[in-house]
Amino acid sequence: MATQIPEIAQKPSRIAAFLLVTGRLKMKGFRFGSTQGAFYILPGQDGWEATYGNETLGEFSSPQQAADDLARGLSCEHLSELDTSTLEIPEKLADWEIVHV
Numbered sequence: 001m002a003t004q005i006p007e008i009a010q011k012p013s014r015i016a017a018f019l020l021v022t023g024r025l026k027m028k029g030f031r032f033g034s035t036q037g038a039f040y041i042l043p044g045q046d047g048w049e050a051t052y053g054n055e056t057l058g059e060f061s062s063p064q065q066a067a068d069d070l071a072r073g074l075s076c077e078h079l080s081e082l083d084t085s086t087l088e089i090p091e092k093l094a095d096w097e098i099v100h101v
Contacts, residue, residue, distance in 0.1 A: 030096040
């Protein structure tokens, strides 16, 4: 029986590769699709990491802290916008899609 690979693991990402290699594939993460692309809040080595593409935007003690900081504004050099506060990213994790990584 073939194992289904989650959507996040199908995209090139350091975090997805790390999770696959370390066997932490079944953990819960969060995804928000903005007009500029998807943002992820995923388990990291020492807490949680917010990512956009292959760029880590920061490390956080909780997924809620990551969502708060993304909604309030983090700078991201790969975006045409100056910071994430212009992308209407929700502060409430309930408004994010749950992904299993």
